[in-house]
Amino acid sequence: GAVVSQHPSRVICKSGTSVKIECRSLDFQATTMFWYRQFPKQSLMLMATSNEGSKATYEQGVEKDKFLINHASLTLSTLTVTSAHPEDSSFYICSARGTGDIGNTGELFFGEGSRLTVL
Amino acid sequence: AQSVTQPDIHITVSEGASLELRCNYSYGATPYLFWYVQSPGQGLQLLLKYFSGDTLVQGIKGFEAEFKRSQSSFNLRKPSVHWSDAAEYFCAVGYQAGTALIFGKGTTLSVSS
Numbered sequence: 001g002a003v004v005s006q007h008p009s010r011v012i013c014k015s016g017t018s019v020k021i022e023c024r025s026l027d028f029q030a031t032t033m034f035w036y037r038q039f040p041k042q043s044l045m046l047m048a049t050s051n052e053g054s055k056a057t058y059e060q061g062v063e064k065d066k067f068l069i070n071h072a073s074l075t076l077s078t079l080t081v082t083s084a085h086p087e088d089s090s091f092y093i094c095s096a097r098g099t100g101d102i103g104n105t106g107e108l109f110f111g112e113g114s115r116l117t118v119l
Numbered sequence: 120a121q122s123v124t125q126p127d128i129h130i131t132v133s134e135g136a137s138l139e140l141r142c143n144y145s146y147g148a149t150p151y152l153f154w155y156v157q158s159p160g161q162g163l164q165l166l167l168k169y170f171s172g173d174t175l176v177q178g179i180k181g182f183e184a185e186f187k188r189s190q191s192s193f194n195l196r197k198p199s200v201h202w203s204d205a206a207e208y209f210c211a212v213g214y215q216a217g218t219a220l221i222f223g224k225g226t227t228l229s230v231s232s
Contacts, residue, residue: 044222
């Protein structure tokens with residue numbers, strides 16, 4: 001089946017540094033990837049939508065200069081949290097839409113998530 | 120605005136008892152409907168999905184869900200709950216193929232012995 005891999009699964013960084021999270025579709029091409037954020041004991045909130053080869057579309061209230069999203073290929077999207085602060089600590093989950101038949105089902109395939117802790 | 124409502128924040132069920140988790144959505148047409156389960160610190164696991172056809176959908180781990188258009192609902196059920204079912208359950212809706220899913224706030228399931 002369609003597999004999405006996220007890396008790293010856990011990362012701890014110092015305040016002020018930048019952290020990059022990778023999201024890869026392993027066995028399918030993903031024209032569109034979505035990045036979600038989940039605070040403890042809360043639901044998933046959509047941060048942005050990225051389409052391969054174009055700029056990401058950010059949801060209202062999400063700082064595009066802080067959360068840089070790059071979708072340079074059909075199998076890789078990256079989220080870079082720039083100048084991270086403790087309030088950026090969260091669980092980040094990516095999801096991908098496939099092409100062809102699997103893309104027409106409406107189903108998204110989710111990565112395992114990345115837990116970011118900013119000290 | 121399109122939304123997903125999970126009315127129950129926390130449910131406790133005895134092991135072996137039946138379970139029903141509620142989900143309602145707001146949308147004029149039939150959306151794509153999903154139920155996911157999340158264990159603490161883990162990612163999402165898809166339990167089942169509905170796109171069209173038979174309104175009673177079977178999923179993994181003995182779960183099923185029924186789409187009721189008249190009630191805009193997609194409730195998740197399991198006839199006999201196991202202790203390992205304790206987790207967070209999310210209902211999610213997609214309004215067009217390939218668009219981002221909108222998630223409900225989740226229902227925490229606790230299983231008592």
